[in-house]
Amino acid sequence: MTTMSRTIVIEPVTRVEGHARITIHLDASGAVDEARFHVTEFRGFETFCEGRHFQEMPALTSRICGICPVSHMIASADAGDRILAVRVPETAMRLRRIVNLAQIVQSHALSYFYLSSPDLVLGYDSDPAQRHLLGVAAAHPELARHGIRLRQFGQQVIEWIAGKRIHPSWAVAGGVMTALTSETRDRILAALPAVRDLALETLRGFKRTLDQRAAEARTFGSFPSLFLGMVTGDGTIEHYGGRLRIVDSEGRRVADQLEGAACKALLAESVHPWSYLKSPYYAPLGPVDGMYRVGPLARLNVAERCGTPLADAELTEFRQLGRGAVLSSFHYHYARLIEILYGLERMEELLADEQALAGDVLSRASRNQAHGVGVSEAPRGTLFHDYTVDADGVLTHVDLIIATGQNNLAMNRAITQIARQYVSNQTLTEGLLNRVEAGIRAFDPCLSCSTHAAGTMPLYLQLVDAHGTVLQTLARTSG
Amino acid sequence: MTRHKDLVIGFGNPLRRDDGAGAAVAACLPTRLPDAQVLSVPQLVPEIADAVARAGVVVFVDAEVGRTPGELRSRRVWPSRAQSLGHALTPEALMGLCQALYDRCPPAFLVSIGADDFGVGPGLSEAVSAAVPTAVGTIADVLSASRNRTGRQT
Numbered sequence: 001m002t003t004m005s006r007t008i009v010i011e012p013v014t015r016v017e018g019h020a021r022i023t024i025h026l027d028a029s030g031a032v033d034e035a036r037f038h039v040t041e042f043r044g045f046e047t048f049c050e051g052r053h054f055q056e057m058p059a060l061t062s063r064i065c066g067i068c069p070v071s072h073m074i075a076s077a078d079a080g081d082r083i084l085a086v087r088v089p090e091t092a093m094r095l096r097r098i099v100n101l102a103q104i105v106q107s108h109a110l111s112y113f114y115l116s117s118p119d120l121v122l123g124y125d126s127d128p129a130q131r132h133l134l135g136v137a138a139a140h141p142e143l144a145r146h147g148i149r150l151r152q153f154g155q156q157v158i159e160w161i162a163g164k165r166i167h168p169s170w171a172v173a174g175g176v177m178t179a180l181t182s183e184t185r186d187r188i189l190a191a192l193p194a195v196r197d198l199a200l201e202t203l204r205g206f207k208r209t210l211d212q213r214a215a216e217a218r219t220f221g222s223f224p225s226l227f228l229g230m231v232t233g234d235g236t237i238e239h240y241g242g243r244l245r246i247v248d249s250e251g252r253r254v255a256d257q258l259e260g261a262a263c264k265a266l267l268a269e270s271v272h273p274w275s276y277l278k279s280p281y282y283a284p285l286g287p288v289d290g291m292y293r294v295g296p297l298a299r300l301n302v303a304e305r306c307g308t309p310l311a312d313a314e315l316t317e318f319r320q321l322g323r324g325a326v327l328s329s330f331h332y333h334y335a336r337l338i339e340i341l342y343g344l345e346r347m348e349e350l351l352a353d354e355q356a357l358a359g360d361v362l363s364r365a366s367r368n369q370a371h372g373v374g375v376s377e378a379p380r381g382t383l384f385h386d387y388t389v390d391a392d393g394v395l396t397h398v399d400l401i402i403a404t405g406q407n408n409l410a411m412n413r414a415i416t417q418i419a420r421q422y423v424s425n426q427t428l429t430e431g432l433l434n435r436v437e438a439g440i441r442a443f444d445p446c447l448s449c450s451t452h453a454a455g456t457m458p459l460y461l462q463l464v465d466a467h468g469t470v471l472q473t474l475a476r477t478s479g
Numbered sequence: 480m481t482r483h484k485d486l487v488i489g490f491g492n493p494l495r496r497d498d499g500a501g502a503a504v505a506a507c508l509p510t511r512l513p514d515a516q517v518l519s520v521p522q523l524v525p526e527i528a529d530a531v532a533r534a535g536v537v538v539f540v541d542a543e544v545g546r547t548p549g550e551l552r553s554r555r556v557w558p559s560r561a562q563s564l565g566h567a568l569t570p571e572a573l574m575g576l577c578q579a580l581y582d583r584c585p586p587a588f589l590v591s592i593g594a595d596d597f598g599v600g601p602g603l604s605e606a607v608s609a610a611v612p613t614a615v616g617t618i619a620d621v622l623s624a625s626r627n628r629t630g631r632q633t
Contacts, residue, residue: 114525133525133576134560134572134575134576134579137576137579137580138560138579141579141580141581141582144525144576144579144580145580145581148525148526148528148529148580149529151525151526152526152529155526166521
């Protein structure tokens, strides 16, 4: 008997990050009925991490994303803290906060300067061949220099404290691996005033842009929704180690001071056959009214204050954009810039305290609980790591609820609204394509939790009539 | 008069076999070229532009697919603004960005090593590994020649 070998070939192996498709569905009259954002890739971390030991998870999950590895590392360590059932040393909590804020700064700088500023300063209808960071650098070199410096600073702080700019494995269950030296602290403190000035200058420039785009900013992905984000016990904005709050579009509290596990228990997930991205919602209100947004806009909407002087002054001005919560998704950009400023101010406060230099940064224990839910505020929003372990600490279940997924319903709502506003006569223009893209870009999605093709997000846009016939397709590759 | 340090940037992913050639070369350079600044990075990103702008001469080191494994080539890199921006920059785009941002663009070169094993895992193929010492010598030669041509004192 002979046996034939068989080879299964997957060809082509398409890109593994940043692949998305938008379809716009028209009704019988040719008007836009719905737009859908399809994420066509799959990572599978939840499954292949099962069987690993929970203490490996901060290093493993930091590999999920090249932009926000710190948030995964910290949420994972936070889940591990709960499985150990230890009290993490205050200095370790402080250092985790600082590194997470450094990541917020660098990631927000990437989003605003590298990905969105081409639309905002060059225009949606500008030449797509120039509509990227290189084009911004040519037309507005100072703006591009600010963005590069802010991103560089955030990355440098991560490297100085956590050892690596990307994929550090420094936070662990129980604390962090290394303490902060006074030399590193002093280097960061010395650099902070200059980058804070850049953040302020960028905010001033953005507000001038906002004056020119007031109508668009009011309507661009503007709709009522819930907002979820982290706050301290007194309602100040927080990015790690706080409790979670949900507010409605009027700014009224729907839930408050929730631990990660309690908050996660209030969330349910719907699944769409056309996307790998699940759609979480606030379960008590169902998938329609329970749609919520996370990320910088949500964090500013749930918090009562930033607690730092310059950011609080900006927050007061920002609040005037809404009655209750600020609803336009366009203002994710604005919120992002305020958070950069806040992050730099708050880093300085956290570093200035001598507690930052204490040597006790790790509590040691073995598995004491079977279950732990860790939370951090990633740049794009609230991030949950939910682990269940067996008696040896081996993971039997992993559930990751990532910010981009939590914004999925809202992103679909935003592009539907934008498409309804701009699509007419069953035609698409490049300018429309870019406006729809910009609706997604405002949320700064991380499709494989690491999707960032500056200026030219790979996108596949279809116009479909009521019978399902594809009328027009526009494809854009990542350049 | 400020003397700008030369900058050598080895780039590539050391966990994809021969793609780590740039990093392997960069690791050898501090002893051979103690006066140069050496960076080893997974990919070229805009944040490198200011280090490039402050350099005397810049040499990029990379693995290059489609050539005989271990074969060395060097060429001049000219700034370009025509390229789109994907997940990472090309040496040309990085030099173009440097020019646009800082109005300075030092002479730049690419030293590439032919490679064909980009599988998952650390370690270079035999041919590429054997080429690393030669690449170090080539970089020294490129820097020396450029220094002699330009004077490089600014």
